[in-house]
Amino acid sequence: xxxxxxxxxxxxxxxxxxxxxxxxxxxxxxxxxxxxxxxxxxxxxxxxxxxxxxxxxxxxxxxxxxxxxxxxxxxxxxxxxxxxxxxxxxxxxxxxxxxxxxxxxxxxxxxxxxxxxxxxxxxxxxxxxxxxxxxxxxxxxxxxxxxxxxxxxxxxxxxxxxxxxxxxxxxxxxxxxxxxxxxxxxxxxxxxxxxxxxxxxxxxxxxxxxxxxxxxxxxxxxxxxxxxxxxxxxxxxxxxxxxxxxxxxxxxxxxxxxxxxxxxxxxxxxxxxxxxxxxxxxxxxxxxxxxxxxxxxxxxxxxxxxxxxxxxxxxxxxxxxxxxxxxxxxxxxxxxxxxxxxxxxxxxxxxxxxxxxxxxxxxxxxxxxxxxxxxxxxxxxxxxxxxxxxxxxxxxxxxxxxxxxxxxxxxxxxxxxxxxxxxxxxxxxxxxxxxxxxxxxxxxxxxxxxxxxxxxxxxxxxxxxxxxxxxxxxxxxxxxxxxxxxxxxxxxxxxxxxxxxxxxxxxxxxxxxxxxxxxxxxxxxxxxxxxxxxxxxxxxxxxxxxxxxxxxxxxxxxxxxxxxxxxxxxxxxxxxxxxxxxxxxxxxxxxxxxxxxxxxxxxxxxxxxxxxxxxxxxxxxxxxxxxxxxxxxxxxxxxxxxxxxxxxxxxxxxxxxxxxxxxxxxxxxxxxxxxxxxxxxxxxxxxxxxxxxxxxxxxxxxxxxxxxxxxxxxxxxxxxxxxxxxxxxxxxxx
Amino acid sequence: xxxxxxxxxxxxxxxxxxxxxxxxxxxxxxxxxxxxxxxxxxxxxxxxxxxxxxxxxxxxxxxxxxxxxxxxxxxxxxxxxxxxxxxxxxxxxxxxxxxxxxxxxxxxxxxxxxxxxxxxxxxxxxxxxxxxxxxxxxxxxxxxxxxxxxxxxxxxxxxxxxxxxxxxxxxxxxxxxxxxxxxxxxxxxxxxxxxxxxxxxxxxxxxxxxxxxxxxxxxxxxxxxxxx
Numbered sequence: 001x002x003x004x005x006x007x008x009x010x011x012x013x014x015x016x017x018x019x020x021x022x023x024x025x026x027x028x029x030x031x032x033x034x035x036x037x038x039x040x041x042x043x044x045x046x047x048x049x050x051x052x053x054x055x056x057x058x059x060x061x062x063x064x065x066x067x068x069x070x071x072x073x074x075x076x077x078x079x080x081x082x083x084x085x086x087x088x089x090x091x092x093x094x095x096x097x098x099x100x101x102x103x104x105x106x107x108x109x110x111x112x113x114x115x116x117x118x119x120x121x122x123x124x125x126x127x128x129x130x131x132x133x134x135x136x137x138x139x140x141x142x143x144x145x146x147x148x149x150x151x152x153x154x155x156x157x158x159x160x161x162x163x164x165x166x167x168x169x170x171x172x173x174x175x176x177x178x179x180x181x182x183x184x185x186x187x188x189x190x191x192x193x194x195x196x197x198x199x200x201x202x203x204x205x206x207x208x209x210x211x212x213x214x215x216x217x218x219x220x221x222x223x224x225x226x227x228x229x230x231x232x233x234x235x236x237x238x239x240x241x242x243x244x245x246x247x248x249x250x251x252x253x254x255x256x257x258x259x260x261x262x263x264x265x266x267x268x269x270x271x272x273x274x275x276x277x278x279x280x281x282x283x284x285x286x287x288x289x290x291x292x293x294x295x296x297x298x299x300x301x302x303x304x305x306x307x308x309x310x311x312x313x314x315x316x317x318x319x320x321x322x323x324x325x326x327x328x329x330x331x332x333x334x335x336x337x338x339x340x341x342x343x344x345x346x347x348x349x350x351x352x353x354x355x356x357x358x359x360x361x362x363x364x365x366x367x368x369x370x371x372x373x374x375x376x377x378x379x380x381x382x383x384x385x386x387x388x389x390x391x392x393x394x395x396x397x398x399x400x401x402x403x404x405x406x407x408x409x410x411x412x413x414x415x416x417x418x419x420x421x422x423x424x425x426x427x428x429x430x431x432x433x434x435x436x437x438x439x440x441x442x443x444x445x446x447x448x449x450x451x452x453x454x455x456x457x458x459x460x461x462x463x464x465x466x467x468x469x470x471x472x473x474x475x476x477x478x479x480x481x482x483x484x485x486x487x488x489x490x491x492x493x494x495x496x497x498x499x500x501x502x503x504x505x506x507x508x509x510x511x512x513x514x515x516x517x518x519x520x521x522x523x524x525x526x527x528x529x530x531x532x533x534x535x536x537x538x539x540x541x542x543x544x545x546x547x548x549x550x551x552x553x554x555x556x557x558x559x560x561x562x563x564x565x566x567x568x569x570x571x572x573x574x575x576x577x578x579x580x581x582x583x584x585x586x587x588x589x590x591x592x593x594x595x596x597x598x599x600x601x602x603x604x605x606x607x608x609x610x611x612x613x614x615x616x617x618x619x620x621x622x623x624x625x626x627x628x629x630x631x632x633x634x635x636x637x638x639x640x641x642x643x644x645x646x647x648x649x650x651x652x653x654x655x656x657x658x659x660x661x662x663x664x665x666x667x668x669x670x671x672x673x674x675x676x677x678x679x680x681x682x683x684x685x686x687x688x689x690x691x692x693x694x695x696x697x698x699x700x701x702x703x704x705x706x707x708x709x710x711x712x713x714x715x716x717x718x719x720x721x722x723x724x725x726x727x728x729x730x731x732x733x734x
Numbered sequence: 735x736x737x738x739x740x741x742x743x744x745x746x747x748x749x750x751x752x753x754x755x756x757x758x759x760x761x762x763x764x765x766x767x768x769x770x771x772x773x774x775x776x777x778x779x780x781x782x783x784x785x786x787x788x789x790x791x792x793x794x795x796x797x798x799x800x801x802x803x804x805x806x807x808x809x810x811x812x813x814x815x816x817x818x819x820x821x822x823x824x825x826x827x828x829x830x831x832x833x834x835x836x837x838x839x840x841x842x843x844x845x846x847x848x849x850x851x852x853x854x855x856x857x858x859x860x861x862x863x864x865x866x867x868x869x870x871x872x873x874x875x876x877x878x879x880x881x882x883x884x885x886x887x888x889x890x891x892x893x894x895x896x897x898x899x900x901x902x903x904x905x906x907x908x909x910x911x912x913x914x915x916x917x918x919x920x921x922x923x924x925x926x927x928x929x930x931x932x933x934x935x936x937x938x939x940x941x942x943x944x945x946x947x948x949x950x951x952x953x954x955x956x957x958x959x960x961x962x
Contacts, residue, residue, distance in 0.1 A: 155789070157746025157747070239788070240788065241789075422844045424846045425846055426873055427750065427940070430946075
């Protein structure tokens with residue numbers, strides 16, 4: 001073959017894939033075509049290893065207007081003529097190499113996906129994973145990522161309302177940076193990312209095109225890498241000020257009828273932007289790379305087509321309106337240039353002046369091969385799951401209090417305040433529940449409604465049991481929304497996994513998606529958008545399988561939203577859900593890892609009960625029966641009680657609490673489907689009869705009051721002491 | 735009366751100010767593009783928060799050269815009311831309409847959090863509706879909000895009672911832990927000599943409804959409205 005292995009490696013195509021291209025084209029591809037195929041057939045753009053699996057995820061409901069893959073982000077209807085647009089996306093590999101810019105441009109990219117559709121971005125969230133902060137390199141990555149999110153996001157005037165951060169060894173060289181954005185639009189003003197209408201013009205807006213980010217899609221996001229420094233030039237540099245101007249200008253443009261479509265430039269730059277919008281529009285495109293404004297001299301057509309320079313938009317301008325559109329961008333001092341046009345023949349043509357450098361059917365570029373593989377369950381996974389947790393010595397009573405304090409100070413459980421106070425979480429005048437609760441709540445101006453947002457994904461569970469872990473990721477996100485009083489509407493997911501060409505990793509991916517699909521079906525929550533980040537491994541070790549779920553729910557009346565903290569002295573505290581202690585529930589728990597240094601044993605979930613529990617909680621909130629709701633997750637009942645106390649500085653007392661089985665499982669086991677609620681004494685009977693109707697156990701735990709947390713005979717600590725452990729746990733490691 | 739809200743490229747509190755004034759306080763409010771040169775239609779002009787020109791060079795350092803700023807100087811010299819919030823405060827200091835400047839927070843981190851402000855002077859057009867010493871709960875959101883001025887300027891500000899708000903505890907005690915950014919003398923907001931130009935780092939437009947955690951910011955707007 002005429003093309004060397006080195007060249008194919010550079011564009012991340014296999015020899016078989018190259019032969020497929022030659023066969024379909026009927027000739028050897030040109031250099032530019034090869035680069036375009038490499039990017040568009042990459043995992044990042046083409047989903048070749050995951051597409052077949054992702055089909056299992058349900059994507060329909062009465063409210064879903066745009067499903068995954070149809071546009072840049074998914075869309076759900078919330079009534080009153082309004083729609084929500086949302087998506088989550090990874091920027092893991094760039095962040096591993098250059099944490100500040102990697103994270104910053106991750107925020108920039110996901111925000112563009114939202115306003116491209118004519119929706120004003122109103123909320124950001126981030127789901128982050130790092131190696132332990134005891135390692136200086138991990139601290140460097142952590143500081144850079146948080147700084148990049150703050151530096152870029154704060155400049156845009158979009159509140160960053162939530163997210164999650166976990167630490168584990170497997171992320172040491174490969175941190176995860178998943179950025180979520182949600183926007184709101186009038187249903188009749190949505191803009192499509194479609195290049196249609198023969199003769200319409202392609203206008204490139206925003207930043208000049210430079211050599212930054214070459215091979216971002218095919219290199220960074222679709223391969224493992226050992227010599228990361230070699231790929232540094234593949235990381236882009238963000239300019240949030242320019243992005244802010246683009247937001248305002250493009251949203252103004254969305255109000256006009258001057259354009260046929262709009263598409264941002266993200267992974268694979270102009271190549272994917274132009275080809276994908278042509279594919280959606282059903283036509284062809286013609287671009288002259290000489291018309292593309294450059295940042296530096298001497299750039300080749302290949303570099304122009306594959307540059308991932310940030311803050312650029314491709315606008316499909318209706319013929320005759322180019323003057324008006326240009327004037328609008330001029331007002332915002334944004335550069336705009338006509339670089340090509342829409343054609344009717346389904347061919348993508350790239351010229352350099354008069355010279356044709358690429359010419360192939362759009363459909364060839366977008367029909368990447370789809371790989372399905374048969375893999376067996378790895379033997380090591382059986383061992384992890386069969387682990388007998390009763391072989392671990394139980395917690396002794398006199399150590400309960402000190403163990404609780406250790407758990408509270410664990411960076412996975414400790415307060416994330418030192419992070420989120422660096423993000424503007426109030427701009428927009430919508431933030432009703434700020435970061436630190438189970439879910440963020442934003443009201444929708446002009447209506448009585450509010451939305452609730454969360455991201456969740458416990459990778460430890462997925463490592464031990466990818467199928468159950470996938471179910472739990474969805475169930476926990478929905479439970480967090482239920483605790484705020486919100487009915488789940490839709491979710492977006494980011495699937496962070498290792499190299500799918502390895503059997504074990506493919507098995508994890510397959511099982512995890514199957515678990516998520518089952519939970520989505522049974523909880524009736526459609527998946528409307530998402531992103532897959534594979535090849536997350538360094539030096540041959542894969543990360544934990546880490547599906548991250550971003551979920552949005554609707555609260556019909558914002559006045560009825562609920563928060564996680566006890567807020568009234570004398571209220572009674574009940575546990576809704578599983579009252580029986582499940583001894584095995586310390587499996588894969590934070591407790592087992594922190595205290596016994598091991599991550600083994602299946603997590604525990606009863607999905608049918610989970611559904612009943614969520615319905616029960618939503619009804620209790622909707623009828624105004626309860627004053628707070630907080631689910632038991634990391635650190636179990638013990639940690640959840642502390643968090644409910646610390647939120648408003650109100651203590652809790654129980655005189656007669658007794659563990660039924662193992663003490664560690666009762667206090668720190670992570671059996672799912674449990675919600676701690678506080679209720680006024682006069683409503684107790686109503687809550688109990690409601691719970692009985694849903695076949696949910698309601699177990700009285702104690703009473704709200706004082707300035708201590710007391711489970712008599714087991715735990716007795718002042719809120720001051722608990723608060724210090726919890727608040728300083730993360731901060732003192734930085 | 736009519737409020738004008740200036741928009742520089744990169745401003746983002748414009749919409750929140752508009753919402754607080756128009757939707758909550760039912761006042762007339764309009765946006766003013768930074769290239770405008772005539773402010774005669776307005777009674778009070780707001781320089782909102784954000785990152786004008788990306789805060790490149792220094793916050794406010796580029797915005798002060800916008801065409802609207804010379805108009806604003808004339809507007810202020812006629813005794814009309816001007817309020818600069820966050821980035822707006824920084825622009826006012828850069829343009830010399832207010833003394834001193836805003837340095838990086840002493841801990842070198844961006845901070846978004848609720849703060850409490852003790853009202854130090856209630857005989858200004860911006861605080862006339864406050865009780866003496868009233869503590870207002872209003873949030874901050876900035877990276878460069880640490881107020882700095884030379885001793886002589888600080889003394890002058892003290893003597894003229896031009897320090898309008900100081901960061902305090904909820905009970906009104908002015909101490910180090912209540913200071914979120916290292917501002918000298920816990921300064922959160924000051925006025926000019928004439929008393930018609932206020933600059934403050936906290937965002938009153940974010941404290942406009944109990945649902946959002948506080949409506950104390952409205953007292954500042956209500957004071958302005960009552961005086962005109």
